[in-house]
Amino acid sequence: MPPLSDEPHPHHTLRLHHPRHFQFESIRKVPDSHAWPDLHDHPSVEPSGPDSVPVVDLASPDALLLVGRACQDFGVFQITSHGIPTDLLDRLESQIRRLFSLPTHQKLKAARSPGSISGYGLVPISSFFPKLMWSEGFTIAGSPLEHARKLWPNESYAEFCNVIEEYSKVMKKLAGRLMHLMLLSLGLTEEDISWAGPTKDSGDLSTVMQLNSYPACPEPDRAVGLAAHTDSSLLTVLYQSRTSGLQVLRPDPPRWVTVPPLPGVLIVHVGDLSHILSNGRFRSVLHRAVVNRTHHRLSAAYICGPPAHVKVSPVKKLLGPSQGPAYRAVTWPEYLALKGKLFNEALASIKLCEEQWEDRSN
Numbered sequence: 001m002p003p004l005s006d007e008p009h010p011h012h013t014l015r016l017h018h019p020r021h022f023q024f025e026s027i028r029k030v031p032d033s034h035a036w037p038d039l040h041d042h043p044s045v046e047p048s049g050p051d052s053v054p055v056v057d058l059a060s061p062d063a064l065l066l067v068g069r070a071c072q073d074f075g076v077f078q079i080t081s082h083g084i085p086t087d088l089l090d091r092l093e094s095q096i097r098r099l100f101s102l103p104t105h106q107k108l109k110a111a112r113s114p115g116s117i118s119g120y121g122l123v124p125i126s127s128f129f130p131k132l133m134w135s136e137g138f139t140i141a142g143s144p145l146e147h148a149r150k151l152w153p154n155e156s157y158a159e160f161c162n163v164i165e166e167y168s169k170v171m172k173k174l175a176g177r178l179m180h181l182m183l184l185s186l187g188l189t190e191e192d193i194s195w196a197g198p199t200k201d202s203g204d205l206s207t208v209m210q211l212n213s214y215p216a217c218p219e220p221d222r223a224v225g226l227a228a229h230t231d232s233s234l235l236t237v238l239y240q241s242r243t244s245g246l247q248v249l250r251p252d253p254p255r256w257v258t259v260p261p262l263p264g265v266l267i268v269h270v271g272d273l274s275h276i277l278s279n280g281r282f283r284s285v286l287h288r289a290v291v292n293r294t295h296h297r298l299s300a301a302y303i304c305g306p307p308a309h310v311k312v313s314p315v316k317k318l319l320g321p322s323q324g325p326a327y328r329a330v331t332w333p334e335y336l337a338l339k340g341k342l343f344n345e346a347l348a349s350i351k352l353c354e355e356q357w358e359d360r361s362n
């Protein structure tokens with residue numbers, strides 16, 4: 001572990017000159033290490049009409065219907081009347097900004113160590129790509145205290161921890177409410193999925209927070225903030241700062257549709273585990289973050305999965321008389337390990353063929 005001091009650790013001083021940890025702010029041209037050749041595989045389109053990611057007012061009587069429809073057709077939706085105070089979102093954003101504004105040598109004191117989930121660094125999927133992304137990330141699993149203490153040597157880590165903890169608390173409730181709505185929209189109740197019922201006060205859901213920073217980029221057409229991926233979660237609730245960057249892939253013909261930031265609006269992604277649980281009725285959607293020439297963009301993903309020991313499999317009630325489960329059962333940790341090995345092929349790797357249906361249904 002690096003010493004708890006303001007001085008750069010010798011090892012980290014070296015890494016400052018490595019392209020993995022360069023200071024984005026001082027760069028005038030995208031270096032080869034960060035230049036992606038195939039970013040324009042599909043056109044990018046601004047949202048309009050049926051391409052716009054649905055906005056659901058959670059207080060509306062139609063919320064259930066609209067959430068169900070969005071999970072099936074888009075795999076993503078935006079929410080209003082979610083109950084998260086604007087002032088808390090502002091405080092969260094300023095703490096994320098404060099974190100990423102620290103000098104690199106300081107951030108590296110809280111670097112994610114090999115094999116662990118939490119800490120500062122490249123997004124975990126970086127290892128699948130020959131090129132580096134135009135971003136920095138900070139993952140928080142459990143209490144933020146251990147890492148925050150390394151980032152801010154004096155008492156000022158408390159501000160960061162308090163906001164993260166306050167946000168996690170309200171987001172856990174919201175995530176439970178969203179999960180409940182998603183299940184209800186499939187015609188499922190607590191009896192079908194005991195761990196996801198609202199009476200559990202969402203206390204059982206496992207959660208992780210991913211904070212993302214996308215510095216302004218001198219050549220935004222040559223770099224990517226976060227490469228195309230689906231989330232492994234049941235659902236992910238995303239907060240994005242005022243700068244556009246999130247895009248979701250829409251099919252037929254394939255096109256990247258921007259999800260522009262709307263004040264006070266949060267975005268919900270259907271994750272792979274909900275895709276599995278719903279036997280493919282809900283779709284986990286491919287999404288990515290592009291970068292911007294002038295604006296630094298921030299986002300915070302509240303990633304929600306089932307309790308670690310729970311095997312997630314297609315719910316029996318959703319299977320027709322002649323239709324078996326399309327996926328085998330997996331726990332979240334098992335699925336994350338598959339994702340860590342196979343990346344975007346993880347979901348396909350647990351797909352069952354018809355001959356495997358009988359003995360696998362739960």
Ligand SMILES: C=C1C[C@]23C[C@@]1(O)CC[C@H]2[C@@]12CCC[C@@](C)(C(=O)O1)[C@H]2[C@@H]3C(=O)O
Binds near residue numbers: 124125208230233303
């Ligand atoms: C629980 C997790 C999901 C995640 C990998 C992680 O261990 C922590 C970070 C998550 C994240 C956020 C950015 C995109 C993503 C694909 C990645 O590389 O790290 C997701 C992972 C995921 O959903 O599989």
Ligand SMILES: O=C(O)CCC(=O)C(=O)O
Binds near residue numbers: 299
């Ligand atoms: O920054 C964004 O808009 C996307 C972030 C994201 O997809 C993630 O953290 O999983």
Ligand SMILES: [Fe+2]
Binds near residue numbers: 230301
């Ligand atoms: Fe994501």
